[in-house]
Structure formats: structure tokens, C-alpha cells
Amino acid sequence: MRTILLIEDGRLVRTILEKNLNRSGYRVFTAADGEHGLRTAQQHHPDLILLDMLLPKLTGLDVLRALKSDDSTRDIPVIVLTGLSKSNAERLKESGASAFFEKSDHNLQGGSANLIWTIEQVIANKNVKSQASAVGG
Numbered sequence: 001m002r003t004i005l006l007i008e009d010g011r012l013v014r015t016i017l018e019k020n021l022n023r024s025g026y027r028v029f030t031a032a033d034g035e036h037g038l039r040t041a042q043q044h045h046p047d048l049i050l051l052d053m054l055l056p057k058l059t060g061l062d063v064l065r066a067l068k069s070d071d072s073t074r075d076i077p078v079i080v081l082t083g084l085s086k087s088n089a090e091r092l093k094e095s096g097a098s099a100f101f102e103k104s105d106h107n108l109q110g111g112s113a114n115l116i117w118t119i120e121q122v123i124a125n126k127n128v129k130s131q132a133s134a135v136g137g
Contacts, residue, residue, distance in 0.1 A: 002123065006048040007037030007063065008081065009055050012105065015038075016052070020042045020112040026119075034058025038066055041073050048123055050115075053082040053092075063096065068096035077122045079115075098122045 002027045008014040013058060014030055030045055031037035034055040048068070053060035057077045060080065067073045079096035092100055099122050101115055 001025065001027045002046065002048070003029065003050045004059060005031065005037065005041055005044065007031045007040075007049065007055065008052040009033060009062070010052070013052075013072040017112060017115070020116070021119075024112075024116050032056075034060065034063045037046065038063050041067060041076065042070065045072065046076060048119060048126075049076055049078045049119070050081050050119075051078050051097075052100075061092075064092070064095050064097060072131070073125075077126050079118060079122060109128045 002025070004021055004048075006014060006016065006017055006021070006028055008030070011032070014032065017026045018030055029046060031040050035057040037051070037055070038058060038125050051060050055063065059064070064078055064080070065080060067076065072123050078082060078096065079099045079101050080092050080097045081101050081103050083103045087130070099118055101118055
């Protein structure tokens with residue numbers, strides 16, 4: 001079973017996403033602040049991280065940078081969850097995010113189908129890259 005770490009400080013959003021991810025067959029770890037999220041990532045090495053940008057203790061950007069600078073978590077794909085405009089997407093990808101998902105009521109309704117699709121695409125892309133690395137090197 002694939003594991004996802006959901007780092008989100010909003011209790012309602014965290015609960016909705018956790019239920020939808022569980023229903024979709026994922027095992028979910030959650031964290032409500034950046035420090036806890038970073039520790040959880042280092043302890044559990046999930047297959048993917050969903051990361052809110054506006055977090056207490058450590059910002060999402062600080063968490064992203066810490067994850068990408070740590071050898072043990074560098075290769076974990078991170079999907080940024082944010083209510084901020086897509087104009088930030090390029091900067092976040094430059095910092096190591098695999099994808100950008102805009103949090104809105106519209107995107108989170110209906111079982112989070114758009115988010116699940118994004119997760120599956122990112123995981124599939126990671127698997128392709130891992131296979132290419134194994135073959136090439």
C-alpha cells in the first residue's frame with residue numbers, strides 16, 4: 001500500500017483529504033505543522049508528500065527546502081497544496097515541488113478526484129524515473 005504524508009494545518013481540509021485518500025487505497029500520515037511534518041517524513045519515508053504552504057512553526061517552503069536538501073527525503077515527490085495563485089507554481093517547482101495543486105472548495109469536492117489524479121501522475125512519473133535510473137546506471 002502506498003503511503004502519503006499530508007502536511008496541512010487546517011483540520012477540516014486535513015480530515016476531508018485523509019478520508020478521500022484512505023478511500024482511494026492510500027495509507028495516510030498527517031501533520032498539522034511544518035516541524036511535525038518534517039520529522040514524520042524523515043521517520044516514515046512516504047511515497048509522496050502533500051504539503052500546504054501556509055503552516056505554523058515552519059512554512060511549507062521551509063519544509064520543502066529541508067526535504068530536498070536531506071539525502072533521506074530528497075527523492076520523495078512533493079505536491080504543493082495552496083490557496084495561493086498559480087503564479088507561484090514555477091518558483092515552487094524550482095525549489096523541488098513535483099506538482100502544484102490549488103486548494104479550493106471546487107477542487108476538494110467529489111472525493112478529491114482531481115487531487116487523486118495528480119497524485120497518481122506524480123507517482124507514475126517517479127516510477128518511470130526510478131526505472132530509467134536503474135537501467136542506466
